[in-house]
Amino acid sequence: MTQSKRASRSAPIRVLIAKPGLDGHDRGAKVVARALRDSGMEVIYAGLRQTPEEIVRAALEEDVDLIGLSILSGAHMALIPRVLGLLKKNKAGAIPVFAGGIIPDEDARRLRSAGVRAIFGPGASLEEIVTTARKLARPAA
Amino acid sequence: MTGAPRLPAAARAICSGDRRALARAITAIENGDPDAGPILRSLYARTRQVPIVGFAGPLGVGKSSLINLLVSHLRSVARTVAVIAVDPSSPFSGGSVLGDRIRFEARANDAGVFFRSMASRGAAGGVAAATLEASRLLDAAGFDVVLVETVGSGQVDVAIREIASTRVVVLVPHLGDEVQTLKAGLFEIADVFCVNKIDLPGADTARRDLAELVGLAPAAGRWTPRIVGTSTTVPSGIADLWGAIEAHESFLDSSGTRRTGERQRLTAEIVGLVRDRLGRELTRELENDPDLRRLLDRVVAREIDPRTAADRLRNAVRRSR
Ligand SMILES: Nc1nc2c(ncn2[C@@H]2O[C@H](COP(=O)(O)OP(=O)(O)OP(=O)(O)O)[C@@H](O)[C@H]2O)c(=O)[nH]1
Ligand SMILES: [Mg+2]
Numbered sequence: 001m002t003q004s005k006r007a008s009r010s011a012p013i014r015v016l017i018a019k020p021g022l023d024g025h026d027r028g029a030k031v032v033a034r035a036l037r038d039s040g041m042e043v044i045y046a047g048l049r050q051t052p053e054e055i056v057r058a059a060l061e062e063d064v065d066l067i068g069l070s071i072l073s074g075a076h077m078a079l080i081p082r083v084l085g086l087l088k089k090n091k092a093g094a095i096p097v098f099a100g101g102i103i104p105d106e107d108a109r110r111l112r113s114a115g116v117r118a119i120f121g122p123g124a125s126l127e128e129i130v131t132t133a134r135k136l137a138r139p140a141a
Numbered sequence: 142m143t144g145a146p147r148l149p150a151a152a153r154a155i156c157s158g159d160r161r162a163l164a165r166a167i168t169a170i171e172n173g174d175p176d177a178g179p180i181l182r183s184l185y186a187r188t189r190q191v192p193i194v195g196f197a198g199p200l201g202v203g204k205s206s207l208i209n210l211l212v213s214h215l216r217s218v219a220r221t222v223a224v225i226a227v228d229p230s231s232p233f234s235g236g237s238v239l240g241d242r243i244r245f246e247a248r249a250n251d252a253g254v255f256f257r258s259m260a261s262r263g264a265a266g267g268v269a270a271a272t273l274e275a276s277r278l279l280d281a282a283g284f285d286v287v288l289v290e291t292v293g294s295g296q297v298d299v300a301i302r303e304i305a306s307t308r309v310v311v312l313v314p315h316l317g318d319e320v321q322t323l324k325a326g327l328f329e330i331a332d333v334f335c336v337n338k339i340d341l342p343g344a345d346t347a348r349r350d351l352a353e354l355v356g357l358a359p360a361a362g363r364w365t366p367r368i369v370g371t372s373t374t375v376p377s378g379i380a381d382l383w384g385a386i387e388a389h390e391s392f393l394d395s396s397g398t399r400r401t402g403e404r405q406r407l408t409a410e411i412v413g414l415v416r417d418r419l420g421r422e423l424t425r426e427l428e429n430d431p432d433l434r435r436l437l438d439r440v441v442a443r444e445i446d447p448r449t450a451a452d453r454l455r456n457a458v459r460r461s462r
Contacts, residue, residue: 011172012235012260037236042260045240053249058242061256063164092161 013137015066018046018055020079029070032100035126036068036133052082059087059095065137071101081114096136100124149179155282156187160255163282167257170278171271181274184281190403191280192390195305197267197291197330202311203337204290205244206373207382212245212254214379215286221253223279226290227268230260237261241290255284266300267291273304273410302330303409306399307389309333309382312351314343328354331366332389335382339370364392423458432457 017033019026026048033043044062046055059067069080080099087093098118099111108119118132154162169177196204208224215222226241239258248254257275264270268291276287291301301308310331334355336347348368355366367385371378393399427433436450445453 011168011174012237012262014168033238037231037238038234040234040236042230042237042239042258044242044258045238047240047243051247051249054247057249058256060161061164062242062258063161063168090161 013041013066013134014044014062014064015041015068015133015137016044016046016055016059016062016064017068017070018050018058019048019070020050020052020055020083021071021076022049026070028100029068032068032070032126032129035130039130039134041133041137052079052086055083056086056090056092060090060092064095066133067095067097068133069097069099071099071103076101077107077110080111080116084115098133098136100129148183151176152180152183155180155184155278158252158283160252163255163278164257166278167259167271167275170274171259171262171269177274181278184278187281188277189280190306190399191285191287192307192386193276193280193287193289193305194386195289195291195301195308196311197299197301197308198293198311198335199313200293202293202313203371203373204293204311205241207311207335207337207371207379208241208288208290209244209246210373210376210379211288211383212248214383216248216251216253220285221283222286222288223255223257223276223282223284224288224290225257225259225272225275225279227259227261227272227292229292230262232263235262255279255282261292264300267293268300268304276304299330303406306393306402307332307386309335309386311335311337312347313338314341314347332364333382333385334366334368336368336370338372338374339378340372340375344370362396364389364396364398426458427454430454430457 015036017029017036019029030045033045036043044058044064046058050058055067055069067083069083071080080097084093084097087095087097093115096117097115098120099116100120102122103111103119111119117136120129120132148156151162151166155166166177166180168174170181196208198204205226208226212222212224224245226239228237228239228241230237237260239260242256242258245256259269259272259275261267261269268289272289276289279287289301289305308330310328310333312334314336334351336344336351338344348370351368355368367388369378369382369385371382393402432454436445436454439445440447440450
């Protein structure tokens with residue numbers, strides 16, 4: 001296993017981008033997906049209206065290194081902890097999750113303490129998102 | 142049975158339905174990870190030659206939408222199914238956006254379905270280098286049918302020939318010039334033509350045009366491609382599409398062409414593996430060969446030409462082996 005971890009360090013990072021919840025558009029998520037692709041990652045784009053169960057299933061089948069969730073408001077607050085919980089239940093709690101969207105400070109604090117590794121507000125630059133995503137996916141590299 | 146190697150732990154996990162182990166093994170194949178070899182070697186004997194159905198055709202004709210409905214159809218008749226959907230990698234960044242999963246509806250608790258997106262990673266021909274071995278792993282894992290969606294670049298998606306037992310070429314009404322370009326590639330590989338989006342006008346004409354083209358080349362004892370009309374937005378024709386695929390699969394058995402086809406595909410695979418390995422070894426050997434440097438000096442000085450240099454190097458390598 002240590003052998004394979006070393007071999008896969010130069011392999012492309014696989015990242016799942018999804019948008020949980022019923023409403024909204026996915027323009028922001030698409031922009032982020034393209035930026036991650038342009039940095040050399042393989043982005044599995046699952047699209048809108050994903051349930052936490054679907055997101056976790058996709059993450060496991062696609063064997064991703066990283067999950068990015070796009071949310072539009074605090075209305076989706078319950079969904080992200082549910083994703084984290086399901087990942088843990090499937091022994092995949094080590095897959096880092098980041099989130100982006102319009103997230104009030106108080107909610108951001110709660111998400112961080114629930115285990116979300118990074119949160120990007122509307123002001124975050126794509127460069128910042130890409131750099132952080134890379135660090136989350138390959139901490140030792 | 143002799144010679145079946147003991148199963149590595151990961152291979153055992155895959156056979157017992159561990160989806161995470163399966164997903165990780167596919168990644169290992171994609172990455173050329175040393176873990177992949179023992180798994181593939183040990184599981185080959187467990188493959189059952191399940192139907193591997195390839196879907197090729199131009200961008201946006203509805204390949205993913207069709208696969209989604211076919212999966213529902215197959216599940217309704219209690220067959221398990223795995224999907225590999227290939228999208229292109231950027232030649233510049235190496236990255237890729239894999240978007241076929243969007244068309245795949247929620248089946249969150251159905252263990253009879255597995256969906257994997259795969260980047261082409263520079264391979265030409267519409268599939269990735271890992272697609273063949275990954276589909277074999279899905280066979281060994283117990284899925285009854287494997288569906289493969291190619292990149293969608295139209296006439297160049299012909300590598301599916303080396304992977305699929307049945308090839309479906311998907312088209313849409315208003316083929317026009319497309320039928321002409323089809324002649325240059327995809328047309329020859331189609332076992333089934335699927336005219337999708339028949340809810341749009343022009344479907345009848347498209348089917349007639351195709352029927353005429355297909356009718357031009359009838360041959361005794363050979364499979365004549367079927368033409369099926371489908372719509373995924375106003376769902377229709379999906380059972381017919383599966384029927385045509387199954388008819389071709391039956392033909393492969395009754396005519397004996399499954400065996401000859403498989404031998405051809407395996408020949409290509411094995412020769413390819415040997416070529417890759419020899420190529421890598423040779424590159425390594427040649428790069429460190431003092432003859433190369435001497436020859437290079439002479440080529441640069443215009444004393445000998447590159448072809449002559451290659452002849453001499455090849456002879457030197459042959460003698461040393
Ligand atoms: N009218 C109509 N539209 C359809 C039908 N099937 C698919 N579409 C639409 O065609 C578009 C492309 O569908 P996909 O299933 O993604 O096509 P694809 O061939 O997988 O596309 P690529 O993977 O990008 O090559 C979507 O907007 C679908 O909604 C159909 O039967 N009728
Ligand atoms: Mg598609």
